[in-house]
Amino acid sequence: MEQLTHSTVRIETELRGGGVSTGTGFFMNFMRNGNNCVPVIVTNKHVIRNSEVGRFHVTLATDAGLPSRGQHQQFQFPGFEGMCINHPDPAVDLAAFPIGPILNDAQQRGVPLFYVPLDVSLIPGEEEREGYSSMEDVVMIGYPNGIWDEVNNLPIIRKGITASHPGVAWNGKREFLTDIASFPGSSGSPVFLANLGGYMDKAGNTFMGSHRIRLLGVHYAGALHTASGQIRIVTAPTSNVPVPITQIPNNIGVAINSLEVLGLEREVERMVGGHKQTDGASV
Structure with missing residues (x-):
């Protein structure tokens, strides 16, 4: 990491x-x-x-x-x-x-x-993805709202889970959902499968002490709901301007399959x- x-x-x-x-x-x-x-x-x-x-x-x-x-x-x-x-x-x-x-x-x-x-080689193939579960630990590294350690040139690390199976095409597109908030500046962030110290596979087999790092996807959009209750999937904005309160992120990100x-x-x-x-x- x-x-x-x-x-x-x-x-x-x-x-x-x-x-x-x-x-x-x-x-x-x-x-x-x-x-x-x-x-x-x-x-x-x-x-x-x-x-x-x-x-x-x-x-x-x-x-x-x-x-x-x-x-x-x-x-x-x-x-x-x-x-x-x-x-x-x-x-x-x-x-x-x-x-x-x-x-x-x-x-x-x-x-x-x-x-x-x-x-x-960090990009998992289709067969490996099929072995994942719908809920995997993920880490997204980037610059939400343009925030960074400008003295040391370091990014922001955010941790979450997959909100849909990373090997299943969400709505027919080579994409999957993450339970990570989408903010301006997050666009282009790599989304890593991050298992440090052990993990369990889809079949229930436990691998204690093992590490697993894979490039699962690239964050590009997020889900917003409006004051009227509509749900929209919108490209993660890049402009560093205030977002109207009528558009509220619901902490669901959309990542492009790294394939x-x-x-x-x-x-x-x-x-x-x-x-x-x-x-x-x-x-």
Whole structure:
């Protein structure tokens, strides 16, 4: 879990027409081939939509290769939205921002960066998902309401449970529900299956002392009810403005099945597969 707190990044954007919004992204290594890969930041399409400028911070590393607490560097990009690669399915709210050039430039300038990229091997397949129960312990790491430890560049950790089976397509979509509140800034947060110290499988078998960490999904929306009693599933907002009291979150989040990340990886491969790849290490 300590490593996973360094796998996310707070994305802040300046919007066309004015205004600032925040969301969450997380580091991943795509197209791994030995020590080579294409490093990206995965987030939601709606986090980067209509963004004129994007910025985020990356923690610096010590000589020993550990995070240098209190030391981080800001990166800023004009035309941020156009630099991202969207999932090819319009209905899947995922996008990737390739960061290989940033890492290469930092290395050439002698600026050591510390971040923990996730590997696609953390994504459970269909068969493994079928072995899960409808109620699993999950952890979501991100920046609700844009809140972060701005001194140490650290995110907010929230714990909950799955509110629907993570292997069953909710309403026919490759999504599942979580019992975790959705607030502005949570969009793009990774949702991890997190069993530390033991767990029980669907058949009732107990695994004491065992750990299980899997990337189950990516948070992108939440359920709201209005003053008139209507229930709506809405994209988790990114704008840091007060939400009218007539729209009240009911602590149900909607996560995209992480298997859709593999579709995003294939799109990145199609777009940048011929470019020079970057060395990278992952969890």
